[in-house]
Every structure is written in structure tokens, then in C-alpha cells.
Amino acid sequence: xxxxxxxxxxxxxxxxxxxxxxxxxxxxxxxxxxxxxxxxxxxxxxxxxxxxxxxxxxxxxxxxxxxxxxxxxxxxxxxxxxxxxxxxxxxxxxxxxxxxxxxxxxxxxxxxxxxxxxxxxxxxxxxxxxxxxxxxxxxxxxxxxxxxxxxxxxxxxxxxxxxxxxxxxxxxxxxxxxxxxxxxxxxxxxxxxxxxxxxxxxxxxxxxxxxxxxxxxxxxxxxxxxxxxxxxxxxxxxxxxxxxxxxxxxxxxxxxxxxxxxxxxxxxxxxxxxxxxxxxxxxxxxxxxxxxxxxxxxxxxxxxxxxxxxxxxxxxxxxxxxxxxxxxxxxxxxxxxxxxxxxxxxxxxxxxxxxxxxxxxxxxxxxxxxxxxxxxxxxxxx
Amino acid sequence: xxxxxxxxxxxxxxxxxxxxxxxxxxxxxxxxxxxxxxxxxxxxxxxxxxxxxxxxxxxxxxxxxxxxxxxxxxxxxxxxxxxxxxxxxxxxxxxxxxxxxxxxxxxxxxxxxxxxxxxxxxxxxxxxxxxxxxxxxxxxxxxxxxxxxxxxxxxxxxxxxxxxxxxxxxxxxxxxxxxxxxxxxxxxxxxxxxxxxxxxxxxxxxxxxxxxxxxxxxxxxxxxxxxxxxxxxxxxxxxxxxxxxxxxxxxxxxxxxxxxxxxxxxxxxxxxxxxxxxxxxxxxxxxxxxxxxxxxxxxxxxxxxxxxxxxxxxxxxxxxxxxx
Numbered sequence: 001x002x003x004x005x006x007x008x009x010x011x012x013x014x015x016x017x018x019x020x021x022x023x024x025x026x027x028x029x030x031x032x033x034x035x036x037x038x039x040x041x042x043x044x045x046x047x048x049x050x051x052x053x054x055x056x057x058x059x060x061x062x063x064x065x066x067x068x069x070x071x072x073x074x075x076x077x078x079x080x081x082x083x084x085x086x087x088x089x090x091x092x093x094x095x096x097x098x099x100x101x102x103x104x105x106x107x108x109x110x111x112x113x114x115x116x117x118x119x120x121x122x123x124x125x126x127x128x129x130x131x132x133x134x135x136x137x138x139x140x141x142x143x144x145x146x147x148x149x150x151x152x153x154x155x156x157x158x159x160x161x162x163x164x165x166x167x168x169x170x171x172x173x174x175x176x177x178x179x180x181x182x183x184x185x186x187x188x189x190x191x192x193x194x195x196x197x198x199x200x201x202x203x204x205x206x207x208x209x210x211x212x213x214x215x216x217x218x219x220x221x222x223x224x225x226x227x228x229x230x231x232x233x234x235x236x237x238x239x240x241x242x243x244x245x246x247x248x249x250x251x252x253x254x255x256x257x258x259x260x261x262x263x264x265x266x267x268x269x270x271x272x273x274x275x276x277x278x279x280x281x282x283x284x285x286x287x288x289x290x291x292x293x294x295x296x297x298x299x300x301x302x303x304x305x306x307x308x309x310x311x312x313x314x315x316x317x318x319x320x321x322x323x324x325x326x327x328x329x330x331x332x333x334x335x336x337x338x339x340x341x342x343x344x345x346x347x348x349x350x351x352x353x354x355x356x357x358x359x360x361x362x363x364x365x366x367x368x369x370x371x372x373x374x375x376x377x378x379x380x381x382x
Numbered sequence: 383x384x385x386x387x388x389x390x391x392x393x394x395x396x397x398x399x400x401x402x403x404x405x406x407x408x409x410x411x412x413x414x415x416x417x418x419x420x421x422x423x424x425x426x427x428x429x430x431x432x433x434x435x436x437x438x439x440x441x442x443x444x445x446x447x448x449x450x451x452x453x454x455x456x457x458x459x460x461x462x463x464x465x466x467x468x469x470x471x472x473x474x475x476x477x478x479x480x481x482x483x484x485x486x487x488x489x490x491x492x493x494x495x496x497x498x499x500x501x502x503x504x505x506x507x508x509x510x511x512x513x514x515x516x517x518x519x520x521x522x523x524x525x526x527x528x529x530x531x532x533x534x535x536x537x538x539x540x541x542x543x544x545x546x547x548x549x550x551x552x553x554x555x556x557x558x559x560x561x562x563x564x565x566x567x568x569x570x571x572x573x574x575x576x577x578x579x580x581x582x583x584x585x586x587x588x589x590x591x592x593x594x595x596x597x598x599x600x601x602x603x604x605x606x607x608x609x610x611x612x613x614x615x616x617x618x619x620x621x622x623x624x625x626x627x628x629x630x631x632x633x634x635x636x637x638x639x640x641x642x643x644x645x646x647x648x649x650x651x652x653x654x655x656x657x658x659x660x661x662x663x664x665x666x667x668x669x670x671x672x673x674x675x676x677x678x679x680x681x682x683x684x685x686x687x688x689x690x691x692x693x694x695x696x697x698x699x700x701x702x703x704x705x706x
Contacts, residue, residue: 030542031409031592059544061592266689268409270443299651301643310640322628323636326652329623329659335687363661365591 007348010288010355012259012380016045016155021257023148023250024287027160028261029271033292035060036366036375037261038159039068043083043092043369044376050088051154054147058097058140058161063367068094075101077147083369093153102139103129106243124229136161137171138244145247257287260354262347264294264340269347276351288355290379291344295336295361302327304334357381397423397705399582399612401523401575402537405546405600406586407593411617413440414690415586415683416539417466418698424464425703428534431522432457432468435515436541441468444690452476454522458692467533469522476514480568513552516572523580543585543600550576550583551607582612587673589616589666594673601676613705614678616670618685622663628656681705 015021026038035057042055054077060070068080075098083092107116107125119125129135140161147156250256258279262272272289279286302310311327314320348356359378366375402419406412413434420432431454434441439449445457450468452475457468525532541549553573575581583604587597601611630649633656637644673680683701686694 029408030544031407061595263409265409267440297651298654299648301648306642310637310642314636314640317639320632320636320639321625322632323640325624326628326633326656327636327640327642329656330652332620332623333655333659339687339689363658364665 005348005352007289007352007354007356009381010290010357012041012044012288012290012357013048013382015257015259015287016041016051016380017049019154020255022153022155022255023144023257024155024157025160025251025256025258026158026261026290027258027275029268032261032263032265032268034261035159036064036372037259037290037292037379038157039064039094040366040372040375040379041259042094042155042157043080043372044380045155045157046090046092047084047088047373048090048376050085050090052091052093052152053155053157054093054095054153055157055159056095056097056140056143056147057159058136060096060159061365061367063365065096067366067368067372070094070096074098080369097136097140097143099136099139100129102143103135106142119229122229141247142243145243145250148247148250252282252284254285256285258284259287260289261292262289263292264343266343266346269343273347273350276347276354286354288357289347289351291356291358293361294340294344294358295333296358297330297333297337299330302330304331304338307331307334397582397612397702399580399610400533400535401519401581402535402612403540403546403550403576403581403583404537404586404615405540405543405583406615406617407544407588407596408542410586410588410593411690412542412586413444413539414686414695415584415615415617415698416537417441417444418683418695419584419702420466420535420537421458421460421695422699422703423535423537424458424460424466425462425699427463429464429532430466430535430537431533432466432537432539433471433519433522434469434539435471435519436539437470437472439470440539441470444695445692471515471518473511473514476518480514480517512549513569513572516550516552516576517568520572520575523575540583543596546583546600547603547607550604550609552576577608577610579610582610584612584615586615586617588618589669591665591669594669598672598676601678611678614673614676614680616673616680616682619666619682620685624656624660624663627660628653679705 015024024038024041026034026041028034038057039055039060042053045051045053055068057065057068057070060068065071069078069082075095077093077095080092080094085091104120107119111119137160140158144156144158147153251258260272260275262268276286276289307327308331311324311331314324314327344356344358347354357379359375362371362374366372402416402423404412404416404419406415417432420430424430432441434450441457442449445468447457450457450470452470452472454467454469456465458466460466519536519538522533523536540546552569585597585600587593597614601614604611630653633652634644634649637649637652642648681701683698686697688694
């Protein structure tokens with residue numbers, strides 16, 4: 001096996017302290033500690049670096065949310081009390097994304113109250129705003145854009161939705177605006193625009209085949225609702241696209257730092273590698289990889305094999321049961337650490353220039369500010 | 383607590399289903415478990431189908447093959463003449479197939495594709511996508527050829543616990559949009575299958591807090607929807623290595639006897655490792671207790687130290703098959 005040169009060490013404190021960095025986006029597969037990492041970084045930015053920080057979480061575990069004082073989902077940042085910012089002068093605010101409320105706000109911003117009421121009442125809007133695949137991703141971006149536009153924060157730390165694929169976070173806005181702005185909608189909309197009568201009254205020959213097919217799939221009643229929805233949303237198309245594009249540009253800017261979060265598991269590392277490639281392609285600034293839940297031995301000696309052999313020898317000798325058990329724990333840890341290094345090396349081989357920091361696995365999960373502080377220390381290697 | 387006999391009886395009932403839906407929090411290894419279950423159920427010369435629906439190509443990665451097309455392909459042969467076939471269901475392809483089957487659309491089907499109508503339809507009606515995906519699963523589960531079932535069992539690598547309720551609750555989702563018409567009929571058929579004894583949902587978890595919490599939440603949600611739960615499958619477990627705390631002198635004595643380094647630093651570091659292991663063991667015991675309270679048959683699968691390859695999957699399949 002080829003040895004992989006150790007990657008450059010990611011200096012998280014340098015990023016958090018840099019006044020030029022205004023947005024930190026944490027992304028990666030589900031189940032790798034992304035939300036906890038985002039919260040820990042935001043806390044550290046406030047406590048250690050004196051920054052007025054807001055953390056946007058998507059779907060935090062109940063106890064983590066409670067530790068940030070987030071007992072309800074009210075879609076606006078709340079200051080986190082009981083943290084230690086006296087010396088630094090920083091502040092920490094936290095919020096949980098409410099997908100539907102964010103969507104409602106977008107509608108209200110872009111249209112008059114009467115139109116907005118029509119849109120809210122439409123079953124398609126109701127379905128789309130609460131369950132559309134990608135709405136959560138889109139609304140996370142929208143909320144990020146809003147927080148950024150308010151200009152109240154030194155630093156915005158964003159947790160990304162637990163998507164099917166981490167890439168959905170980047171793709172959803174484009175998909176949604178392509179959809180809202182697409183040829184399909186124009187076709188469906190044409191009749192509604194020219195008088196609001198049945199959309200099938202104006203069919204051309206080719207559209208006839210098409211609309212019959214559409215009708216077969218989704219049924220006439222659904223089409224009527226859809227047509228109404230589209231007509232009502234018509235006034236908002238431009239706004240939607242513009243905002244998606246704006247947020248996209250913010251993400252390309254150097255004031256943004258993307259942090260990939262992964263665990264030393266093949267799936268998580270593969271996902272991180274996909275994302276790294278994609279960020280490069282989109283010319284978005286990748287600051288580094290946070291490798292969570294890494295197992296390391298505390299004792300440099302003995303080696304794993306020697307430890308296991310010694311445990312077996314002690315069993316034969318008899319009378320050393322406890323020591324043999326400890327040596328087996330050490331041997332298992334050696335083996336796990338070696339395997340994790342191999343998995344992590346697959347990322348390093350593909351992206352040798354991406355700085356990386358490994359965070360040692362905690363024996364138990366984190367659900368208070370002290371725990372987040374410890375994670376922050378570990379991520380920044382202090 | 384159940385008696386041993388009672389839990390064996392329930393265990394058998396767990397695999398007695400023909401459609402096995404495998405969910406779990408992201409990162410728990412549900413794809414590996416689904417694959418191992420498909421292998422286990424293909425023993426004794428049977429044929430199973432392993433389906434994925436999220437476009438992740440997780441099955442292909444697991445078996446080290448090219449990305450799967452929308453086509454059932456043999457992905458593994460099993461001792462005793464059995465085989466596992468695999469299918470990556472794609473909502474667009476499923477829709478076209480469905481239209482072809484029921485409406486003989488031909489040119490109109492091609493027009494749909496040209497206009498981007500399929501992307502559109504599956505995007506605008508979120509439930510529609512799931513109806514199409516679960517519809518295909520139903521079709522494969524109930525398919526017969528020459529009066530015999532094509533598959534003895536179907537294993538679905540389903541969406542994760544956070545989305546499983548919505549995914550399986552097809553009728554409720556589409557009812558909001560489709561009051562009548564083919565979509566409604568289709569979704570009702572799927573809903574009936576999912577609530578029948580043919581189907582069992584298994585939840586994969588790790589002995590970690592978040593996956594266990596999501597397991598508890600998902601089981602409550604599925605139960606309230608009237609969907610039949612199979613097993614809780616605890617993945618990547620390790621046998622406890624310590625009977626209790628080991629004293630410093632005892633450890634040092636052992637190191638001396640084994641002719642290993644026994645300086646203070648080494649002894650202290652080994653004791654730290656042992657202490658962390660004990661903390662972990664205690665946490666795992668308490669989480670295992672939470673899972674036992676769910677009152678569902680529980681099965682534990684070992685951590686595959688050398689990664690998940692075919693030999694590893696077969697080892698998991700052994701455990702799963704033994705639970706029959």
C-alpha cells in the first residue's frame with residue numbers, strides 16, 4: 001500500500017477569527033455530527049474570538065437544541081444565554097429553520113396580501129411548502145440570504161439539511177427556480193394567462209397529446225389546482241430566481257468558508273469527496289475537512305498485534321485476567337484506528353491540498369454548553 | 383420481558399413477511415443490513431430482490447459493481463442455488479413504465495419526456511414520487527410468472543428514519559392532492575400492501591444516542607400509521623471486553639509478566655483507554671435497555687472490522703438467517 005502524505009492541518013481558529021470570513025457552511029452526510037460541529041464552532045467564535053455570531057441549525061437533536069435554549073421553532077435568531085463572552089465581547093444567537101414559515105415569508109415579501117392568501121390556500125402550495133423534496137434545502141439557502149442581508153452578524157454558521165445527498169443543498173435552489181421558471185410551467189400557464197379559463201381550451205395539436213398524458217397522470221382536478229397555483233405564483237418568478245442566484249454568488253465569495261464534516265466511515269468519506277469535487281467545480285471556497293469521531297490510542301505502546309498476543313499469553317499463565325482485558329481493549333483500539341486511517345486516506349489521496357483536522361471520538365454524546373465547548377477545543381486542536 | 387419461546391415465535395414472524403422494508407438513521411449501515419438480509423433470505427435456493435429508491439447507487443458501491451440501471455440484475459449468487467437480484471428504482475422510469483403498462487402511451491410518453499413533464503410531475507407533487515417508487519416495489523413483490531412468484535422475498539433499502547413515515551404514508555400524501563384518478567387508485571393499492579402481513583419494517587440502529595432516539599421516534603410514528611414493525615436491528619456491535627475496572631497494580635503486574643513496557647506513562651494511557659471503554663460500555667448498555675423497552679424482537683450484528691465486503695455481508699447474513 002502507498003503511504004499518503006499527511007494533509008495540512010486545518011486551523012479552525014484562524015477561520016473563526018478572520019473578520020473577512022462572514023459565513024461558515026458545515027456540510028456532509030447525515031449522522032457525522034454536523035449540527036454539533038456547527039454549534040460548537042459558533043460558540044467558539046463568540047466566546048474565544050469575540051464575534052457576533054448566529055448559528056442556523058436545520059434539524060437539531062432535541063437535547064442539543066435545548067442546550068442552545070432553542071425550545072421552540074420560531075424561525076428567528078434568539079440570543080443564547082449562559083455562555084462566557086465577558087472577556088471577548090462576542091454574542092451567540094441561535095435559530096432553527098422553520099421551512100414552511102420561511103416559504104410563507106418569501107411569498108409575503110414578493111406579492112400583495114390578497115395574492116398571498118390565494119397562494120397559501122392552494123393545496124399545491126401546502127404540499128410544496130411542507131414536503132417538496134428540496135424545499136428544506138432551498139429555504140435554508142433563503143434564510144442564509146436573509147440573515148446575510150440584514151448585516152447584523154459578524155459571522156453566520158450554517159448547518160446544512162440532512163439531505164439524501166449533501167449535493168442537494170447546492171442543487172435545490174437551482175432546481176426550484178428552474179422548475180418555477182420552466183418550460184412546463186409556461187405551457188401550463190399559457191391558458192391561465194390568457195384569461196384564466198380551462199387550460200385545455202387552447203390546446204394545439206401537440207399540446208393535446210401532452211396535456212392528455214399529463215391529465216392521465218395527475219388527473220384533471222389536480223391540474224386545475226396546479227394551474228391556479230402557478231398563476232398565483234407568476235408574479236414571484238423573477239424574485240425567486242434572483243434570490244437563488246444571489247445566495248449562490250454569496251457562497252462563491254471569499255467571505256464564505258465551507259467546512260466538510262465527515263466521520264471515518266467509507267460512506268461519509270465518499271460523500272465528503274463528492275462534495276469537495278463539486279465545490280471545486282462550482283468555484284466555492286472549501287476551507288477544510290473536519291473528521292469527527294476518530295479513534296486514537298492513548299498508549300503509544302504496545303502495538304496492536306503485540307498487545308493481543310500478550311493478552312493470550314497472560315490467559316495461558318492465569319491470574320492476570322484484568323490486565324489481559326485491558327490489553328484486548330488496546331488491541332481493538334489499535335485495529336480500529338488503523339482502519340479509520342485507511343478510510344481517511346481515500347479522501348487525502350483525492351484531495352491532498354484540503355487541510356484536515358481529526359476530532360477524537362467522545363465516549364458519550366454532547367448535550368450542553370460545556371460539551372460544545374469541549375468539541376470546539378478539540379476541533380481547533382487546543 | 384418475553385419468555386425465550388415467545389421471542390423466538392415473534393422472531394420467525396419477523397422474517398415471515400415477503401416485503402422487508404429496511405430503514406434507519408443515516409450512517410447506521412442500513413444498506414449493508416438490507417443487502418445481508420437479501421442474501422440471508424436467498425439461501426436454500428431462493429430468489430430475492432434488493433431495491434434502492436434514493437438514487438444513491440449504494441447497492442452498486444456495496445457490491446463493487448457498475449451503477450445499476452433501472453433493470454433487475456443478478457448481483458450475488460448464494461450457496462444452494464439462490465440468487466439476489468438488485469434494482470435501483472428511478473421515479474421517472476417508473477412513471478414511464480407505469481404509463482406504458484396502463485395506458486399504452488407510446489408517442490405521448492416520449493412527448494412527456496421531451497417536455498420535461500416527468501421531472502415536473504414528480505417535483506410538483508411530492509407524494510407522487512413516493513407513490514411511483516413504492517408502486518414499483520409493490521409490483522415486484524406481487525409479480526408472478528407462470529403461476530409462481532418471481533421473488534421469494536423483496537428487501538427495500540428505504541429512506542432513512544427521518545423520512546420513512548412520509549415515504550410509506552403514500553395515501554395520506556397523495557390524498558391531499560389527488561381526490562380521484564389513477565394516482566389515487568395506485569396509492570391505495572400500495573397502502574393496502576404496506577399495512578398487510580406481507581410487509582414488515584425493520585429499523586437499523588447503532589448503540590448511539592441519536593440513532594436510538596430516531597429509532598424510538600420512527601417506531602412510534604409507523605405504529606400510529608398502522609404499519610407492521612418487524613425487528614430492531616442493532617448494527618456494528620462489539621462484545622464488551624472489560625468485566626470491570628482494572629487496578630493500576632494489577633495492570634502493571636500483567637505488563638511485567640507479558641514482558642511489555644510498564645512505565646507510568648504507558649500504564650496510565652492504557653488505563654485511560656480502559657476507562658473510556660467502560661464509559662462506552664455503560665452507555666451502550668443503557669441504550670440497549672431503551673431498545674428492549676420497544677418490545678420488538680431485537681437482533682445484534684457485529685461490527686465488521688475489515689469493512690463491508692462480500693465475506694462481511696455473508697457473516698451478517700449468517701446472523702440474520704440464524705434468527706429465523
